[in-house]
Amino acid sequence: MEVGLDFDGVFIDTSLVKSKLALALYGVYIPPEQFKREVVVGCGLLTDEQYTKVSRTASSDLELTLSMPPLPNSVYFTNRLLHEGHGVRVVTSRDGYNAWIAMQYMLYYGLFLTLSGVGYRIPKTDACRGLDFYADDDLDKLIPLVGIVPRLYLFSWPYNSHLTIPSNITGKTYSWSHIYSLISGRNVV
Numbered sequence: 001m002e003v004g005l006d007f008d009g010v011f012i013d014t015s016l017v018k019s020k021l022a023l024a025l026y027g028v029y030i031p032p033e034q035f036k037r038e039v040v041v042g043c044g045l046l047t048d049e050q051y052t053k054v055s056r057t058a059s060s061d062l063e064l065t066l067s068m069p070p071l072p073n074s075v076y077f078t079n080r081l082l083h084e085g086h087g088v089r090v091v092t093s094r095d096g097y098n099a100w101i102a103m104q105y106m107l108y109y110g111l112f113l114t115l116s117g118v119g120y121r122i123p124k125t126d127a128c129r130g131l132d133f134y135a136d137d138d139l140d141k142l143i144p145l146v147g148i149v150p151r152l153y154l155f156s157w158p159y160n161s162h163l164t165i166p167s168n169i170t171g172k173t174y175s176w177s178h179i180y181s182l183i184s185g186r187n188v189v
């Protein structure tokens with residue numbers, strides 16, 4: 001199976017670093033698990049501009065990105081999928097230097113994956129052609145892929161768990177063991 005994965009929020013947990021940055025830059029404490037534009041800006045905790053500044057600062061700094069933990073078991077199950085013959089690639093909104101940082105992050109964890117950096121607020125449609133499965137923590141990134149990728153999953157976090165997914169999105173996923181089960185057809189014990 002050809003598998004595509006988002007980077008921020010699916011492979012890597014950016015939330016704690018962003019929370020700390022918001023506190024340092026703007027004196028606002030936002031719980032890490034709530035750190036998503038729709039929530040943070042929607043509740044008036046930061047302006048859209050401030051959110052963008054926090055997000056770009058986090059993703060444009062190699063050391064800051066390397067300080068973010070991978071999601072639990074993401075490295076393990078990515079390796080397992082590769083070992084079992086699946087193709088795995090990263091499709092991220094990061095581009096340019098920020099995409100290069102994401103690539104360094106994967107290499108740091110021993111993962112040699114193809115990475116497509118499509119650019120912020122640009123649909124991932126072209127980069128996702130040929131995939132059988134794609135997971136993203138941003139529902140807006142999944143919608144344009146309907147009809148392009150057969151199996152589309154929203155990676156669920158507290159900041160997006162309130163969202164009702166449209167019927168043409170396959171489902172939600174909550175963990176890497178679940179992602180692995182969905183792709184391999186095997187239950188993880």
Ligand SMILES: [Mg+2]
Nearest residue numbers: 006008009137
């Ligand atoms: Mg993401």
